Amino acid sequence: MMSSRVLFVCHTGSISGAELVLLDLVRPWIGQSALLFEDGPLHQALAARGLNVKVSPWGSGLNDVRRDSSFVKVVPAAGAMLGIVAEVARFARRHDVVYANSQKAFVLSAIAAKLARRPLIWHLHDIISPAHFGRMQRRVQVMLANHCTIKVVVPSKAAADAFVAEGGRKELVAIVPNGLDIPPETQTSAELRRELDLPQGPLVGVFSRLAEWKGQHVVLRALAKAPGVSCILAGSALFGEETYEQRLRQMVGDLDIADRVHFLGQRNDVPRLMRAVDAVIHPSIDPEPFGRTLVEAMLAEVPVIATDAGAASDILEDGKAGTLVPPDDPDAMAHAIRNAMSPSPAHAEQIRHAAARARSHYSVGQMLDATSGLIRQVAGEKA
Structure with a gap:
């Protein structure tokens, strides 16, 4: 005290x-x-x-x-x-x-x-x-x-x-x-998915309040170009952005991806949700002052895809600790998503590097x- x-x-x-x-x-x-x-x-x-x-x-x-x-x-x-x-x-x-x-x-x-x-x-x-x-x-x-x-x-x-x-x-x-500090997790990704009632198969997650500048609509357009990949959206419209949430829900129908997109609302178990997905996406279309979810994902040892705007480049060490894509670019986002669904030794090394960087810097x-x-x-x- x-x-x-x-x-x-x-x-x-x-x-x-x-x-x-x-x-x-x-x-x-x-x-x-x-x-x-x-x-x-x-x-x-x-x-x-x-x-x-x-x-x-x-x-x-x-x-x-x-x-x-x-x-x-x-x-x-x-x-x-x-x-x-x-x-x-x-x-x-x-x-x-x-x-x-x-x-x-x-x-x-x-x-x-x-x-x-x-x-x-x-x-x-x-x-x-x-x-x-x-x-x-x-x-x-x-x-x-x-x-x-x-x-x-x-x-x-x-x-x-x-x-x-x-x-x-x-x-x-x-x-x-x-x-950030996140609690340790002993359960595997598969066990967490069953417990949290999440879809099986390739799965990405977006963890942010629903707001246009946060870029969830870009992820939906990218998913339309990445068949077979599902997505969870954890977050809600907190500050008068309900119209944007309605737009997102309309988009999933228009893009014919309603069966692959899951709106979870505001959650208090984000670290566990992150550990259950194959990649975390941080899709802001305007510069972010920080990017809390980036560090959370790095600590959770999950691959990160982020738009190269604001602090993301610093946090991800110019792409050494995650994948950077241009803002508001569904094609680049879709390519990054498809790439993340094909793990490799290079991906594993990047994840280890990201976790160490998060612990030492944040x-x-x-x-x-x-x-x-x-x-x-x-x-x-x-x-």
Whole structure:
């Protein structure tokens, strides 16, 4: 348990990639506080890790404000925003450091931390680029980061470069790769498939929330070119992306692959699912700031196919630890899938290399040491 008083702020109550990172980051901070803008599974998960969790009554007023929201949508939420700023500022005064774990949390915490005269760390889990944010949003984020934060934590050089390219101050950036540990597994792939009720035969898996930029539709088009290969999609539409999920379900019918594609929804047994498939696909069509599923698959000792965008090339060591394909290219993806279904000694060596790289570069212990050190340093700089 650490002595510094930390307030962790997150806008969502759902659990996706950034929230899984947060759940690991708070391990050393038993007894500290978390403020969420909405209730959900994250509340219970943080509480189980020993944090004092509060859910803001103002959070529902932000439901319609998203990354691509226009000024017209933001204005009606102004009252809720002011309410949250005041609430964060009030809690911040009882703490030494404010740690914002999401975009909405950062923007509102930046103002609140200034009002409360408390240092702010922003954990930036995204790549700030036109692919994900409008011009005004990018300007506001970078301006607030430059004037209100002590540190901006990013998971990769790709995310750091994007932040600086948009005008962010380079000296603010701390690159801390996400860390993962997965439990050991004694069952074979065949045993796991039977237990988890997964299809037999060649099988690939995609493990991500359902969102267009995550690229699940590219995998479906590739499967149409890879007869005999089935696919599981583990994840759901978490942030207003239900229309995309409906589109995917329509696609499997249109492509005549409905018997080979299985929508599993949100799962809490991803490492076991990964060990049951023949290859894990990471198909994002826009640059990823990290790629948690890549490291999970490497630790699970399963072949990885990933689009060469964002941090994937660094994680997979330019293709030495996995197969890289161009983004949004179903033909290249299909070729990689067919190749992965034909194991060879070279594939086995690549898997061993990938697992060793994941353990040496992306451990939870390394991530905790780095972030806890930053928090303690910032807490000491407060005065």
